[in-house]
Amino acid sequence: MDFFSALSTYSFLQNAVLAAIFAAVSCGISGTFVYVNRITFIAGGIAHAVLGGVGAAVYFGISPFAGAVFTALLFAVLLGIIRLRASQHEDTVIGAMWACGMSAGIIFMYLTPGYAVNLNNYLFGNILLVSKGDITALSVLAALVIVITALFFRQFKAVSFDEENATLHGVKSSLVYILMLSVIALTVVVLMKVVGLILVIAFMSLPAATAAIFQRKVGGIIVLSVILSFIFSMSGLFVSYTWNLPTGAVITLVSGAVYAVALIFSKLKN
Amino acid sequence: MGRRIDNNDKNDNNDKRGKILDKPEVINFDKVSFFYGKNEILRDVTFSVKKEDFFAIIGPNGGGKTTILRLMLGFIKPTSGKITVFGEEPGRNFTKIASVPQFSSHDRLFPITVEEVVLQGLIKSTSFLPIYTKSEKEKAADAMKKLGISDRAGARFGDLSGGLKQRTLIARAIASDPEILLLDEPVASVDSSVEKDIYEMLLDMNKKITIVMVSHDIGFVSSFVNKIGCVNKIFVEHNSKDEMCCLEEHHAYSGKTTMIHHKCGI
Numbered sequence: 114m115d116f117f118s119a120l121s122t123y124s125f126l127q128n129a130v131l132a133a134i135f136a137a138v139s140c141g142i143s144g145t146f147v148y149v150n151r152i153t154f155i156a157g158g159i160a161h162a163v164l165g166g167v168g169a170a171v172y173f174g175i176s177p178f179a180g181a182v183f184t185a186l187l188f189a190v191l192l193g194i195i196r197l198r199a200s201q202h203e204d205t206v207i208g209a210m211w212a213c214g215m216s217a218g219i220i221f222m223y224l225t226p227g228y229a230v231n232l233n234n235y236l237f238g239n240i241l242l243v244s245k246g247d248i249t250a251l252s253v254l255a256a257l258v259i260v261i262t263a264l265f266f267r268q269f270k271a272v273s274f275d276e277e278n279a280t281l282h283g284v285k286s287s288l289v290y291i292l293m294l295s296v297i298a299l300t301v302v303v304l305m306k307v308v309g310l311i312l313v314i315a316f317m318s319l320p321a322a323t324a325a326i327f328q329r330k331v332g333g334i335i336v337l338s339v340i341l342s343f344i345f346s347m348s349g350l351f352v353s354y355t356w357n358l359p360t361g362a363v364i365t366l367v368s369g370a371v372y373a374v375a376l377i378f379s380k381l382k383n
Numbered sequence: 384m385g386r387r388i389d390n391n392d393k394n395d396n397n398d399k400r401g402k403i404l405d406k407p408e409v410i411n412f413d414k415v416s417f418f419y420g421k422n423e424i425l426r427d428v429t430f431s432v433k434k435e436d437f438f439a440i441i442g443p444n445g446g447g448k449t450t451i452l453r454l455m456l457g458f459i460k461p462t463s464g465k466i467t468v469f470g471e472e473p474g475r476n477f478t479k480i481a482s483v484p485q486f487s488s489h490d491r492l493f494p495i496t497v498e499e500v501v502l503q504g505l506i507k508s509t510s511f512l513p514i515y516t517k518s519e520k521e522k523a524a525d526a527m528k529k530l531g532i533s534d535r536a537g538a539r540f541g542d543l544s545g546g547l548k549q550r551t552l553i554a555r556a557i558a559s560d561p562e563i564l565l566l567d568e569p570v571a572s573v574d575s576s577v578e579k580d581i582y583e584m585l586l587d588m589n590k591k592i593t594i595v596m597v598s599h600d601i602g603f604v605s606s607f608v609n610k611i612g613c614v615n616k617i618f619v620e621h622n623s624k625d626e627m628c629c630l631e632e633h634h635a636y637s638g639k640t641t642m643i644h645h646k647c648g649i
Contacts, residue, residue, distance in 0.1 A: 149493055266513035271506045274493055277484065281456060282559070283477035283508045329494050329539045332513060 116354050125241055126354070132243040133346035135255035136307040136316075141339030142262050143300035144321035145331060146293055149273050153318050155192050155294065158207045160301045160313035162188045162214025167235050167305075168221030177235070178250055181305060185298035188214065193291035238309030238361040240350060247306060254299045261296050269293050270331050307346060308361035319368035320345060326379045345371065406434040409563055409593055410455060412618075415464035417450055424450050427464070428618040432563075432610075437586070438595045439608040446615040448597040452565050455595065456482055468563075477507070481561035483552045485568055491541040497551050498536040501526055504555035526558040530584065546577035553581075557588065564588065566596040582607050 120126045147156045166184025170177045188210065195206050222232045234242065243251075262269065268289045271279040280286040297317075304313045324337035349364030410432040417425040425447045432438050442448045453459045454466055457474020466473055468480060481504065501523040502515055515523075527533045530550040535543065540551060549569060556564055569585070570578040585594055586607050596608070605611065612620045 149490075151490070263513060264511050267506055267510045268508075270495075270499075271503050271510075274495055274500070274503065275484070275489060277456075277458060278482070278503060278555070279506060280458070281477070281480070281482055282504070282506045284506055284510075285508060325494055330496060330499065331494055334494055 116351050119354065125243070126350075128243045128245065128248055129240045129350055130347070131248050132240055132251055132307055133343060133350060135248075135251040136303050136346055137339050137343035139255045139258040139300040139303045140317055140342045141320060141324075141337075142258055142335055143297045144317040144319075144338055144342070145324070145335045146269060146273060147297060147317050148321035148325060148334070149331060150293075152297075153314055154204070154207060155196065156297050156301070156317055157314040158192055158211040158214075159185055159188045159294070159298050160305075160310050161211045163301055163305065164218030164235060164310055165214035165216075165221070166218070168218030168225075172221040172225045178247070178302070181302045182254075182299070184214070185301050186295055189294035189298035190291055193287075193294045197287050197290065234309075235305060236309050236311050237359055238305060238307050238312070240307045240346075240360045241354075243306055251303050251306065254303050258296050258299055258303075261292065265289060265292060266332075273331075308364050312361045312365045315365045316342070316345075316368060319365075319372045323368075323372045323375045326375050341368075341371070406436075408432070409434050409436075409469060410595070411465075411467045412451075412454075413465045415454065415461045415466055417447070417454065417459070418462045419450075423616060425461075425614070426617050428614070429464075430612055430618060430620050432593060432595055434562075434593055435589065435591075436593050436595075436610055437589045437608045438593075438610045438612065439605075440595065440597045440612045440614055442599065442614040444599055448599070448614055449567055451614065451618075452482070452567055452595070452597055455565060456480065478559055479562045481556035481559060481564055483549075483556045483564065483566040483569060485571065489540070489548075493541060495540050496536065497532060497538050497540055497543070497547075498523060498527070500540050500551050501554045501558050504558035522558050522560070523554075526554040529557065530554040546573045546581070549573060549577075549581060550584075553584070557592070561592065563593045563595065566594065568598055569596060570598070 120130065143156075147153055163181050163184050166180040166187075167177045168180075169184075170180025191210070192207060195203060218235075219232065268279065268284050269292075271282075271284060272286050272289045272293070276286045276290070279289070300317065301310075301313050304316055308316045320338040320341040321334060323341055324334045328334045328337055345368045346364050348367050349360050352358060352367070353360040353363045408431045412428050412430050415425060415428045416423070428447075428451070440448050440451055450459070454461055455468060455473055457468075457472065469476055502519060504526070505515075505519045505522060524533065524536075527536060530553055532547060532550050532554060535547060535551075540548065543551065553564075553566075553569070564585075566585075569581055573581065585596070588594070610620065612618055
């Protein structure tokens with residue numbers, strides 16, 4: 114059965130498409146702020162540290178999803194505070210949290226029976242295993258990402274471009290920055306289901322970087338990268354269904370290829 | 384522009400100084416010291432800026448000029464001493480004070496247009512949703528017109544020349560109609576014709592706005608301003624007619640000594 118007739122038949126594929134939509138929207142929004150702030154490292158730190166929360170949740174028998182949301186937000190706040198009190202060791206601290214969070218996750222999962230399957234699903238994602246319940250949770254997270262960003266759009270932009278100017282005009286820059294990292298953290302959790310934690314950085318940075326080649330405003334980059342993210346995840350889904358390949362990896366390679374082509378195209382044009 | 388340097392205008396400046404004596408104080412530094420870690424950056428700095436002053440702070444790199452601006456803005460707190468801006472602690476007058484940072488501090492690749500940069504001069508803690516009000520749009524358009532950059536409204540900020548970037552940042556600062564304008568090296572990295580233009584514009588704005596400007600170069604500054612302060616850890620204030628002694632001090636800065644040899648006898 115080909116991909117499109119399967120899509121109308123199987124609910125797991127329909128769930129996958131819905132998950133891709135939620136991922137595209139959150140990723141387009143958060144990825145743009147990751148891109149303009151050049152904080153791929155912080156986003157990567159949050160993503161990898163989330164595994165610790167997931168591992169602990171699995172070990173103690175609570176919902177891994179809740180564990181992921183909690184850890185992601187916790188690390189967003191911690192990393193926000195570390196960055197605001199920037200010292201020369203900022204990178205080291207973020208790197209340490211990144212690696213230690215991940216290690217904790219691996220140990221917790223090792224201690225839990227059946228760890229190997231779990232670990233792989235969180236590290237590499239499996240969009241084809243998204244359940245009805247997951248869809249509800251993902252839709253809530255995506256809605257939060259949209260609402261918070263819409264409300265704070267001007268403040269996010271102002272703090273990203275010139276934090277001191279924003280502070281001077283009364284914006285609570287530190288809080289706005291931490292809120293922005295929290296939006297990124299929620300997106301990490303959405304993407305965990307779709308491309309997995311390891312590939313979150315690629316999926317969060319490539320669509321926005323591609324969109325930035327063609328757009329000169331933050332708003333424009335968001336719109337275009339939501340569209341690109343959706344196309345990337347759908348084509349990843351299509352390829353992995355048709356040739357039975359791991360979805361997250363396919364999505365990442367498609368994004369990378371399009372980014373490379375766009376970059377070469379824009380260089381040639383100039 | 385040459386007119387500013389001839390003698391008649393020197394008299395104008397003197398007249399202006401006479402008037403300024405009666406103006407209210409807007410910024411006051413009282414024995415302010417600042418340490419960055421264990422390094423003493425400023426020692427017992429005392430001065431005041433009055434309404435409609437055009438005040439230049441001159442000094443070598445690392446002498447504490449930018450620190451003075453940052454103290455005025457409330458970004459850092461003095462280690463000892465007291466600073467007031469409009470009688471209040473700095474960092475509380477969100478609408479009255481505006482700042483023009485060095486444009487080189489911004490990410491050249493940041494996706495933002497000139498108009499959007501100027502609109503950021505109007506942001507508040509209550510600016511929600513991705514919309515600008517009609518009055519915000521008008522104020523931004525007004526500020527861009529004053530700085531002669533209306534035709535660049537849609538251009539990407541990072542693509543502009545140094546002079547146009549500087550104008551954009553000045554437009555952003557005046558968009559909110561501030562009473563004090565602080566500028567950090569406004570003519571660093573622009574060529575001398577742009578430098579003249581920018582000073583002329585500032586002089587025009589000075590009719591309504593108090594200006595405090597930091598510069599490492601005394602150059603044109605002395606013919607425009609009505610007060611000069613020299614800072615290299617300690618602070619010495621002059622009237623602009625004494626520009627020469629400031630120049631001498633300026634040379635003294637190149638030596639290793641941190642004490643200023645004060646030759647004016649004020």
